[in-house]
Amino acid sequence: MSRRRRGQWLAGVAGISAVGGLAGATVARSLTRRVTDVDPHLDEDFEILDADRGCVVTTSDGVPLAVREVGPEDAPLTVVFAHGFSLRMGAFYFQRARLTEQWGSQVRMVFYDQRGHGQSGEASPESYTVPQLGQDLETVLSVMAPRGPVVLVGHSMGGMTVLSHARQHPQRYPSRVVGVALISSAAEGVSRSPLGEVLKNPVLEAARFAVRYAPKMVHRTRGAASSVIGPVLRAASYGDEKVSRSVVAFSERMMHDTPIATLVGFLHALEVHDETAALPVLAKVPTLIVCGDHDLLTPKEYSEAMAAELPKSELVIVGGAGHLVQLEQPEIVDDALVRLVERATPSKLVAMTRRLRDRVRSHG
Incomplete structure (x- = not known):
């Protein structure tokens, strides 16, 4: 490494440490106010997706993506979930739990970890782009759902993944992809949100440099680097309402487990993307x-702008919820997904099954 490059790297690490300490203390105080002592999710097994049927799908550039599925392989409809930045497929825990019961044998659900996240493989930092994520989704679809109708569900960066897929593969809509859900997402860069302010921090430019030229050294400083990004993500995750301590701890684990090269690489992608x-x-x-009205990363204005361009859209603004609305207010998101599938499924088989099941329950 040249003296100049080493100097940039050292400056990045020093700046990361300095900024992170202050930001971390501020967010810790805000989280203390938000969680509740009464924890309705204390006994939840948030790792339950690991027990579902699994396989590995390899992308065109050789990255292994971890995939899980639940529901019959011959179900009339497949719903594919793409998670957000610094998370993993477990971010859809509540949707998997509730909708498995709701849809029964009518729907198969497929979840996967995006490249560089969760149990999927890391890749070259140059590949950490939204267009590449759109291509990864196409690979997952070609392997996991080569036939039959599909509904795509994307949260945050996963929503951008779905948008990118639609731009690159328009022939799939509506011939194969019959419905789409965009949760806490945006069609173009998030530079106007609080995350955008962090992206302007010169510390992150130095960190990007270090990721490219000294990845092993950067990995050793993951705690310091994450402390620049992490406080913003944690502060924006939930709204003003009381939040389950177990849910907060689970989302924090997902963020903490995300490699620093992934965090830094995709931050730039979020800044410049335009789908x-x-x-x-x-x-x-x-x-x-869907969007929470307390979402600081992708404020509701982003969702409202997309809805204005989509004549077949339902816009759901969740009061009091932050960026992780599907974890914070899962019932509202689940109900909206059920409505989407009913609208998107021409045969109405799913709707019919639901009504029959509800009728049986009401007479039980």
């Missing part, structure tokens, strides 16, 4: 757009 060209494609299918 607005996907909106005319999504206009062809029923869509669901």
